[in-house]
Amino acid sequence: MAKGTSHHRPDGLPLRLRHRGLRPTRQRLALAQLLFASGNRHVTAEDLHQEARTAGVRVSLATVYNALHQFTAAGLLRSVTVEGSRSYFDTNTLDHHHFYCEEDGRLVDIDGTAIRVAGLPAPPNGSSVERVEVIVRLKTK
Amino acid sequence: MAKGTSHHRPDGLPLRLRHRGLRPTRQRLALAQLLFASGNRHVTAEDLHQEARTAGVRVSLATVYNALHQFTAAGLLRSVTVEGSRSYFDTNTLDHHHFYCEEDGRLVDIDGTAIRVAGLPAPPNGSSVERVEVIVRLKTK
């Protein structure tokens, strides 16, 4: 393993962004780096903004929001809604589910293949199922 | 069955509120009436406020929010989070799930006994499951 840590060659990021029609700007690259360098993550805009600043990346909160939405539209992220006041963005774009701890606001992935939902009624007339989302709300035992 | 329509005697409301430690004020009664008189409902604060005004009930939006939260704390309502920007309140406090149509913001109940979720992994250490919530996101076919 001469260079890089297997799954994420930094060099892949610019191409990955450009491939989705996003110009690999300094800010987007830095944010993508933070997001995708370390396994599956669940971040809020504020989280990511803070992280960027801590990492010495000069980026505005508005740009973080823009980037998160652009990444989501481009299929690099998925948004998760578990609580009204914050928006979470999930780097895992495969179908999967979540544990959510209301107390500390933490999200944990549940592999989509692990869970099976049985007994689903037919969707209302004229609509079809886009996605089944399971949220397991946790309390401290 | 001499009087009332079985599940919701209007006379029951004041008692129902008082029983939960809520003083049956004019506004709370009117809102409770709107909420509980007609089967299961999913409303936003704005919805309910509008409805109240339409029904000629003078009530402020802040009071609607207060009442919705008080009712929720008292176990008369349950809050449902499907989308970041709005908070929904559900008059069905039994365990159940939802269809959610992103396009028109409509929520439809799915009986809790209909669905079975299998294959749930053990919750993270130190926590236990409070509630499993299934949201079936719909698209117009």
Add this chain to the structure above:
DNA sequence: CTGTGTGCAAACTCTTTGCATAAGT
């Protein structure tokens, strides 16, 4: 160069809060 992205601050939406007034018991 040329067009897209960014930063900043202001605007916006939904929700909560503080304090004087009104209503419930």
Add this chain to the structure above:
DNA sequence: ACTTATGCAAAGAGTTTGCACACAG
């Protein structure tokens, strides 16, 4: 009377937007 709820308007959080400047190609 005494306590609790309400109304209003202002504050608050999170998010979005508009426009001048900066950067990537």
